[in-house]
Amino acid sequence: MSTQQTVRRWILTGSITAIAATGAIYGAGLRSRQQYEEKRKKAVEATPEDMIAQLEVVRSELVGKKLEMERKLAQITARRLQKEEAAKDTK
Template identity: 60%
Template sequence: MAQQQKIRRFIMTGSIAAITATGAWYGAELKTRQEFKQEKQKALEATPEEKIAQLEIARERLVSKRKEMERKIAAVTARRIAKEQKNREGS
């Protein structure tokens, strides 16, 4: 009898945990969909000035990312050149 209660308690605990996790996941998905719809609607209702401002902000972000990538590429290139020169001098 005690063994059956243990098994029942284990099954109930697992079921409740599964239901809770599924509910949280589903709720988060619903919230994400709702936020996406709101953003889409906001973009459709935006004035041309607001759209231009949003595009300028996006452009600034992209330009800063490009500069960062160019800086990293230059650093890697400089290290490679220095390594090649070191190898030549060592030969």
């Protein structure tokens, strides 16, 4: 009798876990679809001034990233040149 209760308990535990996981996944999917629809609706309803403002914000972020990448590239190039000069001096 005890073995049967243990098996039943495991089955119930597994079933409840599966139901909870399925509900969480389904809820997350609904939420992400809802967010997508809200973003799409905002984009469609946006005035030209709003679109321009958004594009300017994105542009400024991209320019900032570009400057950061150029700075890092310059640092890497300078280190490479220093290593090459150090290698020439040791020869």
